[in-house]
Amino acid sequence: MDNLLLLFQAPPLALQLLIDGVLIGAVFALAAYGLALVWGVMNIINVCQGEYVMLGGYVALYVAHAGFSPFLGIPAAMIALFVVGWLGYRLVIFRIVERDLFISLLATFGLSILLGQFMNLGFGANIETLDAHLGTWFLLGGMVTVAQIKVVALAVTLVIAGLLIAFMRRSRLGQAIRATAQNARAARILGVDTDRVYAMTYALNAAVCGAAGALVAMIWVISPFGGLIYTVRAFMIVVLAGLGNLAGVIVAALGLGAAEQFVGFILGAQFQIAFVFLALVAILILRSWRLRWQRRYLT
Amino acid sequence: MMPAWAKRWRLRALETVARCVPFALLVLRIILRWLPPALLALGIAAPFLLPSFQVQLTFLWIMIVFALCWDILGGQMGYNSFGNIAFFGIGVYTATIVQIGLFQDVAAYTAAAGMQTISLTPDQYFEGLFIGLAAAPVLAVIVAVVLGLALLDLRGHYFAIATLGLGIAAGELAAAWTFVGGSSGVQVPVYPGSLQSGRLLFYFLSAALCITTFITLRWLYTTRFGLAINAIRDDEDKAEALGLHTTRYKIIAWCIGAVFLGLAGGLVGHIIGFIDPREVAFAGASFGVWMILMAILGGKGTLWGPVIGAVIFHVMRELFWTYLFGWQNVAMGVLIVVVVVFFPFGILGWLRRRYPQLFVRDAAQPGAAE
Numbered sequence: 001m002d003n004l005l006l007l008f009q010a011p012p013l014a015l016q017l018l019i020d021g022v023l024i025g026a027v028f029a030l031a032a033y034g035l036a037l038v039w040g041v042m043n044i045i046n047v048c049q050g051e052y053v054m055l056g057g058y059v060a061l062y063v064a065h066a067g068f069s070p071f072l073g074i075p076a077a078m079i080a081l082f083v084v085g086w087l088g089y090r091l092v093i094f095r096i097v098e099r100d101l102f103i104s105l106l107a108t109f110g111l112s113i114l115l116g117q118f119m120n121l122g123f124g125a126n127i128e129t130l131d132a133h134l135g136t137w138f139l140l141g142g143m144v145t146v147a148q149i150k151v152v153a154l155a156v157t158l159v160i161a162g163l164l165i166a167f168m169r170r171s172r173l174g175q176a177i178r179a180t181a182q183n184a185r186a187a188r189i190l191g192v193d194t195d196r197v198y199a200m201t202y203a204l205n206a207a208v209c210g211a212a213g214a215l216v217a218m219i220w221v222i223s224p225f226g227g228l229i230y231t232v233r234a235f236m237i238v239v240l241a242g243l244g245n246l247a248g249v250i251v252a253a254l255g256l257g258a259a260e261q262f263v264g265f266i267l268g269a270q271f272q273i274a275f276v277f278l279a280l281v282a283i284l285i286l287r288s289w290r291l292r293w294q295r296r297y298l299t
Numbered sequence: 300m301m302p303a304w305a306k307r308w309r310l311r312a313l314e315t316v317a318r319c320v321p322f323a324l325l326v327l328r329i330i331l332r333w334l335p336p337a338l339l340a341l342g343i344a345a346p347f348l349l350p351s352f353q354v355q356l357t358f359l360w361i362m363i364v365f366a367l368c369w370d371i372l373g374g375q376m377g378y379n380s381f382g383n384i385a386f387f388g389i390g391v392y393t394a395t396i397v398q399i400g401l402f403q404d405v406a407a408y409t410a411a412a413g414m415q416t417i418s419l420t421p422d423q424y425f426e427g428l429f430i431g432l433a434a435a436p437v438l439a440v441i442v443a444v445v446l447g448l449a450l451l452d453l454r455g456h457y458f459a460i461a462t463l464g465l466g467i468a469a470g471e472l473a474a475a476w477t478f479v480g481g482s483s484g485v486q487v488p489v490y491p492g493s494l495q496s497g498r499l500l501f502y503f504l505s506a507a508l509c510i511t512t513f514i515t516l517r518w519l520y521t522t523r524f525g526l527a528i529n530a531i532r533d534d535e536d537k538a539e540a541l542g543l544h545t546t547r548y549k550i551i552a553w554c555i556g557a558v559f560l561g562l563a564g565g566l567v568g569h570i571i572g573f574i575d576p577r578e579v580a581f582a583g584a585s586f587g588v589w590m591i592l593m594a595i596l597g598g599k600g601t602l603w604g605p606v607i608g609a610v611i612f613h614v615m616r617e618l619f620w621t622y623l624f625g626w627q628n629v630a631m632g633v634l635i636v637v638v639v640v641f642f643p644f645g646i647l648g649w650l651r652r653r654y655p656q657l658f659v660r661d662a663a664q665p666g667a668a669e
Contacts, residue, residue, distance in 0.1 A: 045456055045460070092636055092640060095640050095641075096639075096640060099643075100643070101455060101456050102379045102455075102456070102459065103639055103640070103643050105379070105456055105459055105460075106379075106588075106591060106592075106595075106635070106639045107635075107636055107639045107640050109381075109463075109588060109635070110588070110632055110635030110636040110639060111632070111636060113584055113588065113628070113631070113632040113635065114629060114632030114633060114635075114636065115632075116584075116632075117628040117629045117631075117632055118629060120628075121625075121626070121629065225584075228467065228584070232460075232463075232464055232467075235460055239457075268475070270474070270475040270481075270482075271471075271472075271475050273467075273471045274468050274471035274472045274474075274475055277464040277465070277467045277468030277471060278464070278468045278472075280460070280461065280464035280468075281450070281461050281464045281465050281468060284450075284453055284457050284460070284461040284464075285449045285450065285452075285453070285461070287457070288452040288453050288457070289452070292452065
């Protein structure tokens, strides 16, 4: 609780946490948008979302180690993860698309364990980070620091989100994806190749996660088994925002990022992961209470 | 194209096989009838017949308890929980902390992180062991009631994800709580007798727990309670509309799972000898998923399914560890995906679809009854 007092005594510190949280939250928004896309179109909750994020981070890491600019890692991760996602769909996901939701949940959970193990074997169990060689801004006479890479991450997130929205609105494939989300059977009758749409949706989701992972590697750390928490964050954001509510996703993501920073500071960093998972449980419980209250109101 | 003679022989072979099916079914029924006593005898003799596999055999019983407990909710009630591991972890910690706490200062012991050895006399050890084993299910049930009131309102995938979060949150909380050792874990008191006698004791305790679980569930599934939870699985709203107190039944089912998982946890702490919050007590990504996989592999929603699934799964796991060392966890991941995608109904589910006559419930065939 000493840290809580500290926050009130030193307002710049709170500002610092807020800025950090909001900038990190932007990256969560990317993974959450991908999750919402797959959930909405294919009716699958993709539990290996976080593993795609980590995998994207490793791709960026290896691109940078090969001597290229770290920022080249973002498109490289997107392309690599697009291929991974497409393969994942062709090998496993297409078998579970129109099945029981529990089966898809468990199958993607199995995939997430599998991917985690592969990353552990391929890249080692160490926690890794990627230095983007960018400076830090000092505000308010050095009391608040803003790492430039985090601002870049926010900008990249906004660009990718904008491109995605334009793609979904304008392009032929985007229209097909939206049509399939509304009614897969009708789309099929009208000549949409839904299998291809599903494959593209899933691969697109993986690519978005890959970009998020490249950013995570630069502003934070990546590790083979660190994926699940990103899945949970993404799920939580989507539940908070509601399916198909992009503005809500961004607000919820930024809010979650900030909340995490504050809790991590007040209770200590060892409680930060526990907080994320407990927040998930709490949000779902509150959601069900709200629904029950609404039902009571109706009857 | 197949030549005419080959076609004729193929037909004849198929006819012969078809004629043998009723006979084979009869043999199968007789085997099924004598299976439980035979298994029981085998279970008692196993640690003496295969002394080098005692620890693995002990875990086999525990695995069966896992699968059976998951199936109460997942199979019989249709609530797919990823978080049952939380009750197991509570059992692990409670049993050990109570055992230590009866005779020593727990905070000082865990703060030393294994540097301070604990020496209990045999009397103290057994007193602590049994009080600990009694406390473990009690605490697990208390937690289960509180969580059940909140969580069992959720439906479908929201329940699944919430319980997934719960299991991992519990592990992270245990890893952050310094009183129970934090992330460096707790050293369990050492058994005061010889290594061999300790192993045998925990083997038979695990076997007794597993058999008790099985008999309790077999009885429960024949009662009104079993019908009620099956009704909840089939259509919860309709069951509620018909006047069933669904919340009450759901919480009772969740608590029954918690009792046996808590006990299993108390035993596993002593079998492994060291409690790690994330890898042993709240191992959501290993034991937590495996218990689901075992029930599905055998056939969820059946009594024998989880048992069969657990045995096959455990043997496969040990084989992976022996022959695919280094890749064993990858193999487990592949196994999960393959089983879930290709065999979602499991072995007994497949048998029941193929040979429904095997599953006719009658008093003379206790083994064949589902």
